[in-house]
Amino acid sequence: MTSSTGAGAAARPRKTISRRLFVGGAALGLAAPAVLRSGAAVAAYPDRPLRIVVANSPGGPSDIIARIVAAALQDQMGGTIYVENKGGGGSNIGMGHVARAEPDGTTILLATSAYVVNPSLYDTLPYDPFKDFSAICELATSPNVFAVKPxxxxxxxxxxxxxxxxxxxxxxxxxxxxxxxxxxxxxxLKSIEGLQGMATVPFSGGGEALKALLGGTVQLSSGVLAPAHPYIKSGAVKALAVTGERRWHDLPEIPTMVEAGYPGFVFETYTALLAPAGTSPDFVARMEKETLALLAKPDMREKLTKSGFEVQAKTGKQHMERVAREIPMFRDVITKAGIKMKS
Incomplete structure (x- = not known):
């Protein structure tokens, strides 16, 4: 069950996986040719605003890092960058939306581990993880945490x-x-410990799931460390264990799940940026270069670390290598746990 990667009510994904043609060689700032896309070619970011779509509701880890990165990239590159939340359907709604967006350099996706989990979890998807996107880069990972009220x-x-x-x-x-x-x-955890009678209550985002614990609606929270981190530090919630390979740097008193007696219990949530397939390779390359340069800055790395993320800056090619590796890995985890969602 070891993982190095992270969606409500399930949406109704369309019944076939889309097959978007990849259009290479387009000049920076131009949309895909009219033969494939309707409408005249238009300028890309930064001449037009750039929309980062987060496939989850506000307040969760993907929303947090998207807003941090959007603000910093806007300062670095100019122009206007904004975040739009499209949660629901186990993240499929937001991911499908970007898969079908015009590849004109004005829309990109902030993806989480759901990108590699959902192909094994749902019978059909509104996106093809290998054909519907051009990977820009990988941003950071965050361990998960089990937490309770004191x-x-x-x-x-x-x-x-x-x-x-x-x-x-x-x-x-x-x-x-x-x-x-x-x-x-x-x-x-429920499968290992025979706790199938304990209900799992999914929320449309990590922030809402954490609020359920804070409000006393649930007794246990399983979520990404980032949104829980300030509440753990303040003592509002008590972390029982983190699910990373090692203890978190400023929470040294909290053991890992492996240390807590669960061998191989390592789960992390990654975040990455992707553009719709067909987006100009020049635009994708520029965004990759600018974002990786941003993540290399000490102040940005410190800000993300303090927010509960570990910077794992990787190229788009390296991200797709992760995708190819982890889709079958999660298929094995899901099969063993007996989890399946109907599309």
Whole structure:
């Protein structure tokens, strides 16, 4: 179940995976040729605003990093960059929206691990992970965290499990959308510990899932570290374990799940930028160069680290290598956990 990567009610994806033609060689700032796209060619960013679509609701990790990166890229490149949230359908709505967007250099996707999880989770998808996008770059990863309210009176994962086993029907766990790594790890934990009676409550975003814990609606939260980090530091919630390969740098007292007695229990959520296939290769290359340069700046790395992310700046090619590696890996995790969503 080892993973190095992270979607509500499921949407109704279209019944066939789209097959967008890749158009190479277009000059920077031009839309795809009219033979493939209607309308006249128009200028790309920065001459026109750039929209970063986040396939989840506001307040979650993908939304947090999208807004940090958008603001910094706008300062670095000029022009206007804004974030638009299109959550729902296990992230399929937002990802499908960008897959069908005009490849004119004005729309890109902020993807999470749902990009590689959903191909094994849903029977049909509104996007093809290999054909419908041109990868720009990978941004950062964040470990997940299991957390409770301090009032519950438990300090470790094993203590929580022992308490929940007494009356599992009285316990539930909040997770971000189906298909995210926090949702998968919650199901894996339930399978390992025989806690199938504990209900999983999915929300349309990580921020909303965390609010359910803060409001006392659920007893356990499985989510990405980034949105939970300030609440852990303030003592509003108690982290039982992180799911990364090592302890988080400024939360040294919180063990990993492996240290907590769960061998191989490593789940992380990654974030990456992708453009619709057919977008000018020059635009994609420029965005890759500018974003990687931004991520190399010490102040940006420090800001993301303080927000709960570990910078893992990788090229678009390296991201697609991750996609090719992790789609079958998550297929194995999903099959073993017996998880499946109807499209």
């Amino acid at each position: 009032e519950l009176g438990v300090s470790t994962m094993k203590e929580f499990v022992a308490l929940a086993k007494k009356s599992p029907e009285k316990f539930n766990v909040s997770v971000p959308p189906v298909g995210t790594t926090p949702q998968l790890e919650a199901e894996v």
